[in-house]
Amino acid sequence: MRAPLSWLREYVDLPAGETGRDVQAKLIAAGLEVERVESLGAGLKGPLVVGQVLTIEELEGFRKPIRFCTVDVGTANGTGEPQEIVCGARNFSVGDKVVVVLPGAVLPGDFAIAARKTYGKTSHGMICSGEELGMGDDGTHGIIVLPQEYEPGTDAIELLQLVDEVLDIAVTPDRGYCLSMRGIAREAATAYGLPLRDPALLDVPAPNSFGHPVRIADPAGCDRFTARTVTGLDPEARSPIWLQRRLQKAGMRPISLTVDITNYVMLELGQPLHAYDRSRLDGPIGVRRAERGEKLTTLDGTKRVLDAEDLVITDNRGPIGLAGVMGGAETEIADHAAGQGTTEVVIEAAHFDPTAIARAVRRHKLPSEAAKRFERGTDPQAASAAAQRTVDLLVLLAGGTAEAGVTEFAAPSGPRTIAVRADHPDRVAGVEYGRETVVRRLQEVGCDVYGQDELIVTVPSWRPDLTDPNDLAEEVIRLEGYENLPATLPAPPAGRGLTHRQRLHRRAGRALAGAGYVEVLNYPFLGDWALDHLGLEAGDARRTTVRLVNPLSEAEPALRTTLLPGLFAALRRNDSRGEHDLALFETGLVFLPTGEEITPVRLPVDRRPTDEEIAGLNAALPVQPRRAAVVLAGARELAGYWGKGRPAGWADAVEAGRTVAREAGAELIVRQDQRAPFHPGRCAAFYAVADGAEVFAGSAGELHPRVIKAFGLPERTCAMEIDLDVLEQAGTGAVSAPHVSSFPVATQDVALVVDASVAAADVEAALRSGAGELLESLRLFDVFTGEQLGAGKKSLAYALRFRAADRTLTAEEASAARDAAVAAAVERTGAVLRGA
Amino acid sequence: MSAPNKSYDPVEVEALKPEEIERMRDEALAAVAAAADLDALREVKAAHAGDRSPLALANREIGALPPHAKAEAGKRMGMARGAVNKAFAARQAELEAERDARVLVEEAVDVTLPYDRTPAGARHPITTLCERIEDVFVAMGYEVAEGPEVETEWFNFDALNIAQDHPARAMQDTLFVQAPGKKAKEAESGVVLRTHTSPVQVRTMLDREPPVYVICPGRVYRMDELDATHTPVFTQVELLAIDEGLTMADLKGTIEHMVRSLFGEGLTTRLRPNYFPFTEPSAELDMQCYVCRGESAGNPDRPCRTCSSEGWIELGGCGMVNPRVLTAAGIDPEKYSGFAFGFGIERLLMFRHNVEDMRDMVEGDVRFTRPFGMEI
Secondary structure, three states, X not given: OEEEHHHHOOOOOOOOOOOHHXXXXXXXXXXXXXXXXXXXXOOOEOOEEEEEEEEEEEEOOOOOOEEEEEEEOOOOOOOOOOEEEEEOOOOOOOOOEEEEEOOOOXXXXXXXXXXXXXXXXXXXXXXXXXXXXXXXXXXXXXXXXXXXXXXXXXXXXXXXXXXXXXXXXXXXOOOHHHOOHHHHHHHHHHHHOOOOOOXXXXXXXXXXXXXXXXXXXXXXXXXXXXXEEEEOXXXXXXXXXXXXXXXXXXXXXXXXXXXXXXXXXXXXXOXXXXXXXXXXXXXXXXXXXXXXXXXXXXXXXXXXXXXXXXXXXXXXXXXXXXXXXEEEOOOOOOOHHHOOOOOOEEEEEEEEOXXXXXXXXXXXXXXXXXXXXXXXXXXXXXXXXXXXXXXXXXXXXXXXXXXXXXXXXXXXXXOOEEEEEOOXXXXXXXXXXXXXXXXXXXXXXXXXXXXXXXXXXXXOOOXXXXXXXXXHHHHHHHHXXXXXXXXXOOOOOOOOOOOHHXXXXXXXXXXXXXXXOEEOOOOOEEOHHHHHHOOOOOOOHHHOOOEEOOOOOOOOOEEOOOOHHHHHHHHHHHHHOOOOOEEEEEEEEOOEOOOOOOOOOOOOOOOOOOHHHHHHHHOOOOEOOEEEEEEEEOEEEOOEOOEOOEEOOHHHHHHHHHHHHHHXXXXXXXXXXXXXXXXXXXXXXXXXXXXXXXXXXXXXEEEOHHHHHHHOOOOOOEEEEEEHHHHHHHEOOOOOOOOOOOOOXXXXXXXXXXXXXXXXXXXXXXXXXXXXXXXXXXXXXEEEOOHHHOOOEEEXXXXXXXXXXXXXXXXXXXXXXXXXXXXXXXXHHOOEEOOO | OOOOOXXXXXXXXXXXXXXXXXXXXXXXXXXXXXXXXXXHHHHHHHHHHOOOOHHHHHHHHHHHOOHHHHHHHHHHHHHHHHHHHHHHHHHHHHHHHHHHHHHHHHOOOOOOOOOOOOOOOEOOHHHHHHHHHHHHHHHHOOEEOOOOOEEEHHHHOHHHOOOOOOHHHOOOOOOEEOOOOOOOOOOOOOEEEOOOOHHHHHHHHHHOOOOEEEEEEEEEEOOOOOEOOEOOEEEEEEEEEEEOXXXXXXXXXXXXXXXXXXHOOOOOEEEEEEEEOOEEEEEEEXXXXXXOOOOOOOOOOOOOOOOOOOOEEEEEEEEEEOHHHHHHOXXXXXXXXXXXXXXXXXXXXXXXXXXOOOXXXXXXXXXXXXXXXXXX
16 A cells, blocks of 8 residues: 555644654554655656646657647746747647746656757747656656646745655554544654544435335345445546546556546545446346356456356346456446546445455456455445545536435444453553553554453444454553564473484584584475486385376476485586585475375364374375485595595495484494396495384495486485484494404404305494404404306405403413304305315 | 823823813814804714723823822813713704704795685575574574475465465465375375464464463465566565563564664664554564665765665564464463464575575576675
C-alpha cells in the first residue's frame, strides 16, 4: 500500500514539520512495515507553469516530426510574450492547456532547463510529459494536456501536486484494514495521539425496497451486499487532476472517471467496489456458487471455466463476475472514447468470505487489488459508506443523479467479543501496564471494553484478525512500544548437552576435514539420469525415490537416495575451475521411501493428536537417515622437495570410511564387494554390528570407469558413502582402558603367501585369533606379488609385536605365539609361510 | 730403561733433568697448539702423550733414581704431563666445537620452505556457524532438537496455525511431495519439504513435558530462484522456550544474549511488530549493526555497507508461541507460555563474514570454504 503523506494529512493533523521519515519511524514502531519513503519532486524547481498553445509550426526534414510552438505562459516568463518552444510530442493542438517548464527550472533527476538551439530553432523551455515531471507512467507517453479551466501562468507544481512524500507499506496478512488510507490514518492518529477524521463516517440513507434488485443465494459466501444506482453520468467527464494524482501516487493508473472513483474509494476506505453498466445488466444481481463448468470471460479478456466452489455474481444470463476477484467483460463500464459511454451505473459494495476469495484467486491464478483486500477481510460495516462515497463522487464529478433506491442485504451477525484478563497483556509482555493503560490502548484500536479484572472486549468490524486474548495483548504491547520492552533472561533447567547422534555428526565432519576433505553442502535434488549414470540396476533400491509435485527443476524431480551424485557435481565444478587435487565430503540426509507410505488423515489442531495419530503421520514419511560421503581425485599427496606425490586411490576412500567409523567408536568390517557405482574389482562394502546383527553401512572404492565417463569426472576418481545412523547404533560405547605393560616387546615378522583372491582382512583375523593374548599389535607392512611366488599368489608381510603384562617374554614364548598365529592363518586361509 | 741403582747419580739420567723435562713439555705444548684439526691433534697426542712419547719414556726412568731424588723428579714430571694433558683437553674441546659448528652450519635448511604435501581440509561455514549458535544455547541449558526434512503438512502447517488457505501453503512457496505410487502429479500426499524448522518445535513439544528449551537447526526448502541473495535450500535455526510465566521480555533478553555472544558486547536489539501465524504477539527482530554500531544511520559521512547505513540488521522473526500452537501440541496454554524465534544462517553468514554472493555457499568451491577452517 502506497500512502501519500499529503493524503494522510487529510484525516490526521500531523505536525506541520513532520517528514515522511518521521512518520515512517512512528508507523514502524506501531507495527506497520514501512519499507521506504519515496520523495516525489525531490529537487524540482520552477518556473513550471500552465501554458496555452498559440501556434504550431511543423518542422520538416528531420528524422521524426518536430513542432515549433508558441505558448502563452502568462507573465511567468517575465515578458508576457509568447514563449517559443520546440516539442517532439504530437498529442496536442492549438488552444490546448499544457505544462511548460521555463529556463532556469530544474526537473527531477537534476535536469536543468536552459534555452537551447535544437532542430534549427531556439527552444526556450519545454512542454512536459508526466514522466518528465516524475508523476509516473500515465500510459500515454505524450505530454500532459490539462483541462481548460486553468489560466496560463498558473504554478503547475502546486496544481499537479508534484512535491509529496509517499510511504510504501508492506501490509502483513493480519492487517487488511491498512490496505486503505483510513486504516493507515487510524494507526498514524494513534501513534501521534491525535484525533482521526474517519472518512467512513458518512450519512447513508436507510435501505429501501426500490433499489436495484439483489438476490443472495449464499449468505455464508456473501454476508453483505449494497447496491446503489447513479444515472445521468456525463460520458465525457474526466477525472480531475487531484483524483488522478492521488491514484498515481498510490501506484494506480487513471483509466476513466467511474473506474477511477471506485478505485479511489477502495484506496480511501479499503472497500473494493464494482460498477456495472446498468444498461448491460439483465435483471437482478445475484450471488451464488458457480455451477461446475460454467464459463465467464473476465475483464482481462480471459475465458474461464468455473469451479463449483467459485463465488459468482450473476444476472439473468448467468455469471457476470467472479465475486470479489474480477468483473466480467459483458457488464464492463464503457470508455467514453468509444463513443457510447456508460451513463447509468449500479454500484456494488459487498463483503465476501475471505477463504472463498483466497481459493478463487489461487484457482484462477488471478490476483487483484480487490481480492487482496477481501482475502484479508474487509470492514463489513464500511460497505454502505463506501457505496455512498462512490455515489457522492459520481454526482459531484460526473454530473450524475443518485437514485433514491438503496438495496442492502446484511446477514444477521452480532459484534464479536473476547474475554480477557485485564492483566493478560502484562503477563505476555513481562511489563506492568496496568488496567487503565490496557483499556485505553484497546479503545484506541477501536474496541469497546467493559469489566474490571475480567474484560469483555468488543472488537471493531475492521479487525477480523482480533480473535484471541493474545491478539489483544499484541495490540496493547505494540502501542505501548516494543522498543520499551525490558530484557530479562529466563533460567532453563540443566540440559543434557548434545546427543550421541549430534556429537557423531560433528566429529565425523571434523575428522574428515582434519584428513584433508573440504565440506560441501549440496542440494538434495536428483534426476533419474543421475541414477542411470551411476549404473544402478533396474531393481536397485536407490532407484526408488521420493518425487516432488513441483520440483525446482524438471531435470531433478526427485530427492537423493545417495549423496554421491551431488558430490560428483561439486567435484566436477571444482575441477573445471582449475582445482584438480580434490577431496570433498558431505554429511546430510538421504530420503528412502519405505514403499508403505500412507496418505495421512487431516488431524484437528484443537487438541493434542493421539500417539496413534502421530504414528499415522510418521508413516507417511520416507526413512531419512544421515550419511557421510567423500569423493577424491587428483593427488592425495602433492609432489615437492620432500619427494614424489601420491595419487588419491581406493585405499584413501576406504580409509575415509574407517575414519568416520572410528569417530563413532564402531568396529567397521570391510569386505570385498561388487556394487555400483564402483569398479567391480576395487569396491569395498562396510558392515557394522548393531544390536548383535551385522548391518550394511556403506561402500567405498574407485569408481567404475563408465561412471567416471558418464559424470565427466577425472580418471580414477574414488568415493565413499557411509550411514552415520548405522554407525551410531554400532558404537561400542565407553572404551575400557588397556593395561599398559612396561615389559619389553618381542617383535616377530612373518610373510605369508596366499591366493590373490584371499582377503587380507581374513588373513589378519586368522593371525589375531591364533596369536592369542600375548599379541599386542599386528601390522601389515608389505604386500608383494611376483614371479617367484607364482601366478595368482600374493605375499603379505606382517610385523607381530608380543608382550606380556607380567613378565619379559622368552624367545621361545614369542616364537610359539607366532607359530600359533601362522598355523591359524594356514588353516583358515591356505597361507604358506614364506621361506619356511 | 736403566736398572735400579742405589748409588746412582741423578744427574746422569739425562732425561730427567729439569731442563730436559721443560723442553719436552714445551715441545708438546707447542705441538698441541699447532694442531690444526682433530686428526692432527690425535697424532700430536700419540707423539707427545702416548706410551712412546718422550715424556712417557722419561717417566719410566724415575724408578732408576735414588729414593731421595724420586720425589722431586716425580713431581716435576707430573706437573709437566699434567700441563700437557690439560692443553690437550682444551685444544680437543676447542677443535670439537669448531667441527660441530661447521657441521651444523652445513646441515642448515630453509625453514621457510612451504609444506603443502596434503592440502588442508575445512568444514563448511554454514555448518560451523550453526554449531557456534548451538553452543551458545547449549551453554545456557538448551538442547538441540532435530527432525525430518520431508515432513507432513500437519507438522509443517496445521499445527503451527497456518490454515489450509494460508498463502504460505500455495504452490509458489512450498515444494510438495508426490503421493507414492500415484502417477498424477496433483495427487495430494499431505507431505512437503519442510518450509521451516518449526515442525521440529511441534515434535519436541509432543515428545516432552514442559519446561522445554530447545534450539532447532536444519535445512529448509522454499520455491525460490538461486541468486546472489536467495537460495531455495537454506539453513534455519529456530529457538523454542516453553515454561511457566515466560514473557516477551524473556524473549528479548535471550536474543540479546545470543547477539552479544556472536557479535560482541554492548550491541542492542530491536523488536518491531509483525505477523506470523505461529506466534502472537509477533515481531521482526533487528540487531544493532555490529560494524557501525548504528552510527551510519542518517549520517552520510559514515556510510556502512554491512547495514546499508540503516544502523540495524534484520535477523529474523520471533514472538510468543501462539496459544493455538500450544493446544495442538498438547500443552496447556493456561499454564504455560513460550517464545520462539528463527533466522536464516545463510544471511547471518553473509553479513558476519562479508559473503557477497549466496551462490558461493551452494556451489562447493573449495576456494570459498577452505579459509573458514574448522571453527567459525
